[in-house]
Amino acid sequence: MGRIVKTTCLLLLGLGVLGFESAEVVYDECKGKPENAVCSEYAGKDAGRAKNVILMIGDGMGVNQVFAARVQANGPGEPLALESLPRRALVTTCSRSGYTDSAAAATALATGHKAFVKDISTSPEGQEYETLLELAQKLGKNAGLVTTADITDATPAAFGAHVPARKERQGVAEDYLGQTRPELLLGGGRHEFPAPLLSRARAEGYAIVYNLPELNRLDPMKSPRVLGLFAEDNLTYEADRPPDSSEPRLREMAGFALERLSRDPDGFFLMIEAGLIDHACHLGKLDKAIAEVLEFNAAVETVLAWMGNRADTLLIVTADHETGGLTIAGDHYQKGDTVKAKFTTKTIPGVPALHSKQRVPLFALGPNSAAVKDHLDNTAVYCLVRNALLPPE
Numbered sequence: 001m002g003r004i005v006k007t008t009c010l011l012l013l014g015l016g017v018l019g020f021e022s023a024e025v026v027y028d029e030c031k032g033k034p035e036n037a038v039c040s041e042y043a044g045k046d047a048g049r050a051k052n053v054i055l056m057i058g059d060g061m062g063v064n065q066v067f068a069a070r071v072q073a074n075g076p077g078e079p080l081a082l083e084s085l086p087r088r089a090l091v092t093t094c095s096r097s098g099y100t101d102s103a104a105a106a107t108a109l110a111t112g113h114k115a116f117v118k119d120i121s122t123s124p125e126g127q128e129y130e131t132l133l134e135l136a137q138k139l140g141k142n143a144g145l146v147t148t149a150d151i152t153d154a155t156p157a158a159f160g161a162h163v164p165a166r167k168e169r170q171g172v173a174e175d176y177l178g179q180t181r182p183e184l185l186l187g188g189g190r191h192e193f194p195a196p197l198l199s200r201a202r203a204e205g206y207a208i209v210y211n212l213p214e215l216n217r218l219d220p221m222k223s224p225r226v227l228g229l230f231a232e233d234n235l236t237y238e239a240d241r242p243p244d245s246s247e248p249r250l251r252e253m254a255g256f257a258l259e260r261l262s263r264d265p266d267g268f269f270l271m272i273e274a275g276l277i278d279h280a281c282h283l284g285k286l287d288k289a290i291a292e293v294l295e296f297n298a299a300v301e302t303v304l305a306w307m308g309n310r311a312d313t314l315l316i317v318t319a320d321h322e323t324g325g326l327t328i329a330g331d332h333y334q335k336g337d338t339v340k341a342k343f344t345t346k347t348i349p350g351v352p353a354l355h356s357k358q359r360v361p362l363f364a365l366g367p368n369s370a371a372v373k374d375h376l377d378n379t380a381v382y383c384l385v386r387n388a389l390l391p392p393e
């Protein structure tokens with residue numbers, strides 16, 4: 001992929017009035033061996049002050065997916081809630097394999113280590129990298145993973161499991177229940193939990209729920225642990241959702257997670273993923289992807305309402321990688337328009353679009369967010385969170 005750097009982006013980055021514009025698409029070079037981040041470079045004056053961390057990941061959500069959603073929902077001049085956070089950056093997503101997948105990308109975010117594609121928080125030699133979820137647990141905090149995809153899919157897995165290949169879904173489920181045991185696991189993937197694993201979950205104190213009414217009946221102040229399996233595989237696309245659906249939406253799962261986890265006086269770590277932006281982009285379906293970005297944005301609004309004026313919580317909203325190499329033509333758009341867009345990645349038979357090397361946006365608010373630089377590598381996101389929880393070594 002050729003290097004395309006629009007120089008205007010460097011000028012615009014500092015303005016911070018809106019989110020990123022479609023002209024700000026910048027590509028990674030992915031040359032040479034990517035290195036792990038040096039965490040001491042990402043510590044602000046208020047390092048070590050975060051009681052809670054909420055990391056929100058739009059899987060496959062590039063600058064242009066956000067721009068397309070903004071135009072449709074708000075018009076081009078009115079940022080989405082997720083774009084309103086005061087600190088912002090463009091993030092490189094290359095893996096040790098060059099291009100990335102959600103496994104290597106989420107491993108970088110969760111552990112600060114560059115990985116090869118398909119690896120889940122594990123080195124090629126089998127060494128398990130400590131994840132942000134495990135670090136938070138060591139500090140006595142509660143932890144939760146929420147996704148619209150299968151709960152054993154690569155992004156949540158990289159925070160709560162260690163397996164050498166992302167397809168080892170049973171190994172991920174077993175790590176959740178036997179090794180990391182987060183207080184909260186909400187998503188799809190019912191078929192990954194056969195009866196013996198469900199018995200094990202109950203023995204570990206998990207209340208198991210399968211739909212929104214059951215989730216709503218749980219008292220977040222009482223259930224010790226919650227396993228929500230709301231679909232056999234991934235949850236339903238927002239665009240395809242029947243009006244009488246009993247699946248919770250991402251905003252509802254986020255709201256429950258905040259209520260449940262915030263009862264820990266030591267604080268919490270929560271990862272919330274919009275997993276289906278990526279799937280819609282692989283299919284070349286921009287309308288579906290926009291609906292997923294807007295539901296992700298609604299979940300950000302839920303989180304911001306919960307945060308209020310509190311100064312003890314770091315919120316980072318970002319993506320693991322961009323999907324489709326989305327480009328947008330024209331710029332005279334109005335609210336409600338569907339942008340003229342094209343997925344440009346080279347494809348393989350049966351898959352209209354692949355992951356690209358576009359840098360992805362990051363927005364942040366709260367302790368240690370002042371350490372966000374205009375351009376970051378994905379491994380630095382780990383450092384920003386780590387240093388928010390603990391002063392740098």
Ligand SMILES: [Zn+2]
Pocket residue numbers: 060102278279282323355
């Ligand atoms: Zn993908």
